[in-house]
Amino acid sequence: MSEAQGKLTIHTKQRGAELGDLFGIFFEDLNHAADGGLYAELVRNRSFEFDPIDHPDFHALTNWEKVERGGGQAELRIEDSQPMNERNRHYAVITIRMAGDGVGIANSGFNSGIPVRVGEDYRFSFYARRNESFSEPVRIAIESKAGVVHGETTVVVDSSEWRKYEAVISVDETNYSSRLTITTGGSGSLYVDMVSLFPLRTFLGRTNGLREDIATLLAELKPKFMRFPGGCLVHDGSLNPDDRNSMYRWKNTIGPVEQRPSRRNNWRYNQTLGLGYYEYFQFCQDIGAKPIPILPGGYDPHHKRIVPIDELGPWIDDALDLIEFANGDLSTEWGAIRAELGHPEPFGLEYIGIGNEEVGEPFFERYSYFHQAIKAKYPTMKIINSSGPFAAGGEYERGWQSARENGSDLVDEHYYQSPEWFLANFDRYDGFKADEPKVFLGEYASWGNTYYNALAEAAFMIGLERNAHAVGLACYAPMLCNVDYVNWKPDLIWFNNHEVFGTANYYVQKLFMHHQGDRLLRIEASGFEKPQGIEAKPINGAIELGTDASSVIYSNVRIVNNDSGEERTFTGWTAELSDTEKARLAGTAKQSAHLCVTDWTNYTLSMTAKRTDGPRGFVISFGCADDDNRLFWEISGWQNQDSMISSRVNGRNSCLTQSLFTVENDVTYELALEVSGRQIRSYINGKLIHDTEDKLPLIQPIYCSSSVDDNFGDTIVKVVNMQDVAVYADIAFEDLPEAGGRRVESYELSGHSLKDENSFEQPQKIVPVQRDFSFEGSSFLHEFPAHSVTVFRVKMPVV
């Protein structure tokens, strides 16, 4: 081994901030994370409630088809006149015209079909009733698409009232594309609802349980907490809890599954709510994660639905009742309900979040009412406020301001950025204060699931850990993705209907969760080279004026060199652009116009801009090297409510700052963009709207942190080497008790190309390797390979 290039000194007696519940997980039912994912139900559209409100292609018979065998003929229709209950109104009616070899219905499940495995048992259940002329037994079978039976049973429907029938089906063949058939003969009508098929093998064998393989992968992370049930899914919806598209109201999600309403999920599908609050709490307990529920705050920023302040009572009661449901004793109304559902012991709720990614004053006005009511009744409950969907800017600041004013315990920050942004912002929390609300980094990810993304996130997580005085909680998002129903990527874990794998990002999270430690230890890096960076290049290059889905006109364009005073006026130059659907259909769409290329490093670009048509607005690109590398100022953006400055590196966008702004048609705006080095300011009608810096990534010679695990006394050291060469370092421990020799558990992620990814074919391509060793005295020399993450656990007691 070469000589040490530097030294890491771990001061084992100098303890810093508590690490508490720092690293956890985020669950949202998007990408079919619950239905068709973690929730082990195999029947899709089990209660015939799919509806075009969920998705324009959906209807009550989505994933169902009629079965007519050997000359059989039947009529299949959906009715709702005599429902099994008011919340589950639709059911299927099979009227037998000609029995043949059997008639009925078949369900095709999620993905390629219903996955079953040889030797395993499946619990079938349905609610059914019959009319007077119906008397035949009903055959339930799991079959291949070609009709080969893998397992079957028979039930006798003997009542004209809705009743539940159950049976266990043993399967004699593995088939991941099978279907469930319900067939019968004779004559008359059979009425069917709530058709369900679960593997008996669920996580910990629970009924209405979770898919064992996915749940196990989550449990194996050993997260300190789980945030649920979302995401945008929490607050995207109407105000009436009985509406199909209501916001996520937890009281709808507990109790018998057949009495839970179907919900339109804002990710454009149907949510059964079979995985509801009771199951979330139970799962958190099962995997040793503290539950962190997020409740809507009476405001939907996506559709501007706002509960009047004097009608906020039931929303606040939802929060108070949830705390009682989780923690109340059996003498309380909601504690008793919990016990009735099967869990007399409290779930031990410590945190509650109000709002998700909230923007706009109406939310923050309402937040105070929640905060005061919760603190008045539950003073020790830790309350999480929200700071919008971006890393900086007006709404981010508004969230922090509200948190300070209200005394929120934590502030939920969200950002999805390029890996380069994460590297450039490794020190983001260095200046945050210990006596302020703590950061809950409730959603973050770099764009991608490659080894490079995982490394960049690891470096950033070192920064989170080192700032545990200010950062209380952090979780990667989104967590789960069904490969056939992708709403969002990257994701931590990918699955289909029978396989699952953790990404490289997953294994980084796992390392940090397994080896979080309880308290920071002081660690010093000395003797290493200076950080390496892309030379501090200024923001210059091409400038383009553009639009997004709208028609706009730019004129009076000029650019002034703020160093020399030189001015370039584009007299008579106007850009009339149209990117509307109409223009696209007519073949006349033009999205952007090239203005000029500049090598100035300190300049102001100004213009007037008007939108004449369309839902969005202006896009001013600057510092453009090519389509994939540039900065841009968008005015209006998604839902015409933002002004944002973003940087795009290698095709991946990072929003640097965002503020609220709405563009109106036929109004002329004076826009000015001031660029000085890497500092960017922008003005609308003379008013400063953004002031931000596009930081370039600096690669530290080594990223490191240290902590102590109080349970075992272990000293933990984490090191990320982002460089493309190995780093040799002396690892020295100050104040270690005398010992003859010490064992070190060492876990290392290394040896991969930056583009490598795990996949269904190679699920374990990128996983940490454990190599233990011992050392004598108080230090050892170690080679940290190029592009690696290393965790040492120096074991106590002495070997």
Ligand code: AHR
């Ligand atoms: O994690 C995916 C989505 O990203 C979440 O629903 C939302 O909160 C954020 O915008």
